[in-house]
Every structure is written in structure tokens, then in C-alpha cells.
Amino acid sequence: MHNVVIGAHGATVEDVLAVARGGAHVELSAEALAGIAAARDVVDALAAKPEPVYGVSTGFGALAVRHISPELRAQLQRSLVRSHAAGMGPRVEREVVRALMFLRLKTLASGRTGVRPVVAETMAALLNAGITPVVHEFGSLGCSGDLAPLAHCALVLMGEGEAEGPDGVVRPVPELLAEHGITPVQLREKEGLALINGTDGMLGMLVMALDDLRLLFTSADVTAALSLEALLGTDKVLAPEVHAIRPHPGQAASADNMRRVLAGSGLTGHHQDDAPRVQDAYSIRCAPQVAGAGRDTVAHARTVAERELAAAVDNPVVVFGEDGEGRLESNGNFHGAPVAYVLDFLAIAAADLGSIAERRTDRLLDKSRSHGLPAFLADDPGVDSGLMIAQYTQAALVSENKRLAVPASVDSIPSSAMQEDHVSMGWSAARKLRQAVDNLARIVAIELVAASRAIELRVQGSEVLVSAPASQAVLKAAREADVTGPGPDRFLAPDLAAAYAFVRSGALVAAAESATGPLA
DSSP states (O other): OOEEEEOSSOOOHHHHHHHHTTOOEEEEOHHHHHHHHHHHHHHHHHHTSSSOOTTTSBOOGGGTTSBOOGGGHHHHHHHHHHHHOOOEEEEOOHHHHHHHHHHHHHHHTTTOSOOOHHHHHHHHHHHHHTOEEOOEEEOOOSSSSSHHHHHHHHHHHTTOSEEEOTTSOEEEHHHHHHHTTOOOOOOOTTHHHHHHOSOHHHHHHHHHHHHHHHHHHHHHHHHHHHHHHHTTOOSGGGOHHHHHTSOOHHHHHHHHHHHHHHTTOSSTTOTTTSSOOSSOOHHHHTHHHHHHHHHHHHHHHHHHHHHHHTOOOOSSEEEEOTTSOEEEEOOOTTOOHHHHHHHHHHHHHHHHHHHHHHHHHHHHHOTTTTTSOOGGGOSSBTTBOTTHHHHHHHHHHHHHHHHHTSOSTTOOOOBTTTTBOOOOOHHHHHHHHHHHHHHHHHHHHHHHHHHHHHHHHHHTTOSSOOOOHHHHHHHHHHHHTTOOOSSSOOOOHHHHHHHHHHHHTTHHHHHHHHHHOOOO
8 A cells, every 4th residue: 555645736547546446545745735725815815805706605506696694604515515415326336436535635635626724634534544435326417516426525524424434334424533533624615615516426437447448458359369269260360561551559459469369379360271261250350440449439538537637627716817816716617528428438439349249259159150169169069058148148238238338428407497507417427337347347258258168179189279378378367267168067157257357357368468478
């Protein structure tokens, strides 16, 4: 475990992953604390003036027309947080809530929100104590930010609401805070608003999806190569000069991965031996083009994420002119459209990658198209069903991912008495992407089960046909991980679960890389 230092100029993808998934501790830099204090001076000066200022001395949203007197402003901030903590549905995963809190803290550290240093320091203390607010599935429209999810976190900062401790047990918040020596924050002007007005939840889920998809696209290149090998396909379509004439970087990377996995194979290039084939099917021949397009989509989404990580998202924000004078400006930077679009785009890429993988699996199981493999890769077809129903499961996952690929970001629902008349639905886009990514891992796992079994059946008893060294390394590691090979029918669900864990953990890619070296 290490520390992540939060400065005044944003955070990195690696910072988010370290805190959300790695449990890293956070600390605020001296520069960040100084910037927070300077911005707070601006808010305090505005609070002392008789003129109403949005977020400081007015109501919020459609209620911004009311001027709030000084004696009611602390109540205004408390009421804002309490009323906005209105989420419903299943609990959101711990890693998502930690990412959400860390990213809100990143914006507080920017010196643009006008909170006091104690607010940021208390948020950091919650993260470091492993206290995780209970956040629910529904409640964000992605504009003005992830309001309900962030409000549930802010409520815990106030010593209210629901939270779990580092042991994962939900306990009374005052008890948790006291146990870790954390004093609840008494919110002042602007602070409740600053704690809830950001795109942090959808951004955190985007960052984690990018990390997952990076691994899954490489995993899919490996399983596609295994399928090509099992089907006695040709690797000539992977030649660098072929891909250089259509210069998409993702396509070149996927083709290179497949070519390296297949290096030294005695199975490729035998596509004319048993039945004449001019070309392999699209699901084999076009694998780099489809996976490569997805890789380029991931690259674009990472660019958006990195821009957002460098941003300070709040409304209003403290800005400083050339003369050094600070002022508070209303804005629309909280709108989640930039993040929502790429979340939806990634769901499309995940759905299509799963779709082409399923087509390869189906080809491996079909006796009329597998070029000599037994029907459904069964031990005794007719008596045994082999992997018939594994493909059903894979097809169900593919179908589900196609439904999850329907964009959420086009479905704006007006709110707040039409003050917030166009919203991003970015939180919804992020939630469905998380499910799509997990489904994709299961789809790739089923292709692994089928392709590895097919290769073993292909080489059994042959003195001529030998699989590639990388294939052999993958098969050896998979079998050691309880992903069993050919044989009579058995309870199949544990095999599929083991394959899913093998893919999700990165063990599949690691096994291939033991023979190929690092893959893209």
C-alpha cells in the first residue's frame, strides 16, 4: 500500500485505480491546501455581502430565486445534502464509491470549489479509514453531476447516513467516525453544493472500465488466435504489411498480438488439407479489424477520461482574474455529456467484441464447419453433449450485451421544474457498461474453454500437428487453474467459472506472455 498525493492540478488514471481498487492512502499537498484556503477567502467575502450569490446565499436549482439570510445558511447546506441523498435500489460496489469520493476530493483540492480545508481533509480521512458510504444504484441523471450518489457520501461526512467500515459491515456512522477519530463536518456556505456537484461517479466507473477493457481486449486477441489455430486457419492475414495499408493502430496491435501467439504453430496454414477453403470466415479473418476498432475506441475514451481527471467540475466555481482577484462564476461544466458519450461507445465496442467471439465458438462446435472436430467437441457425440449449452450461455451473454449497448446518453429526462431540462444520463451509461464488461469476460472465458479443448482434440495422437508454444503455455496454465479439457460430460458450470476467474485475473494473458513476451 502506498500514498497518493493529491495536488491542485488533477489526478491520473493510476491514482484512481490505486485508491479505488488498491486501497491506497491519500494525502493533500501543501499547494492544494493553500489553494483551497485562498478560494475559501473568496467565498467568505461574498457571503459577507448583502447581494445574493448562487450557492452561497441562495437556494438551488429551480429554488435559486430565494435569498437566504446568514442565520439559515448552515441549515441550507445541511438540507441540500439530506434532501439530495435520495438514492434507491441495490448498493453500489465499494470500489465505485471509493473512486467517487477520491474524484470529488480531487476537485476540492483544485482550489475552485470554495470549501474550507477541513472539508477536504475529512474526506481524505474517510478514505484512509476505509469508511465507505452506502450509495444506491438509482439517483443520478448525470447533471448537475452525480447528485444523489455524492449526497450519500456527503451525508457521512456530516456524521449521518449509512456506511460500512473497513471490514465491510454497515454500522452507525457516528460510531464509525468516532472509532477512527474523525470529527463530523459542520457545513458552511457553498460546501454542501461543492460536495455533490460533479461527474465523479461516472468518471470513476469509466476509469475502471478502461482498466478492465485493456485486459479483455488482449485476452480476446489470445482466444481469437487459439480459435484460428484450432480451426486450422491461416495466419497470413495477420502479416504486418497487410495491416500497414489500413493504418488503424488498434488493428495493427491486435494482429501483432495474434501473430505472436501463433508463432511456431504446426496447425496454422492447413486450411486446404481436409476441405478446400479459399479464405477463413470473417469471425477469424477479421478478428484484428473488429478488436482493433474497439482498441481505438478505448484509446479515445482514455483521452476523454484524462481530460476530465485534469478538470475541476463544480457550479459555481471560483476563478481568478489576471489581477489575482477571485470571483464566483456559474457554469455548466457539471454536464456529463463528454463522459456519457464514451461510456456508451465502450458498451458498443464490448458488445461487438463479444459477438465475434461467440461466432468463433459456434464454428468450433459445429461439425460441418470445424474441419474435422467432433460435434460440440463432445467425447462421444450423441451420448455426450460436450459444450453445446456453454455456447447457449455465451449467446445469452452476447444478447444481453447488445441490449446494454443501447445508448443511455440519448435519453434525457428533464428535472428540477425544467431548470435542468437536458441531462446526460452518464451514471446510467456507466452502470450498464460495468455489467457489459463483466459479461464480456465471461464470453471470452467460454471461447477459451472451447478453443483450448479443440486444440487438444486436434493434436491428440498426432505426430505432425503441434500447437504454438504460447498455446501450450495457455493450456497448461488453464488446466492448472481447474479449467479442464476434453473428456466425457461432467458438471460444466465450475469449469466455466474457473475460466472466467482465469480471464478476469489476467492469468490468461500472463500465460500467453510467458511465451510471447509483453502483448499490447
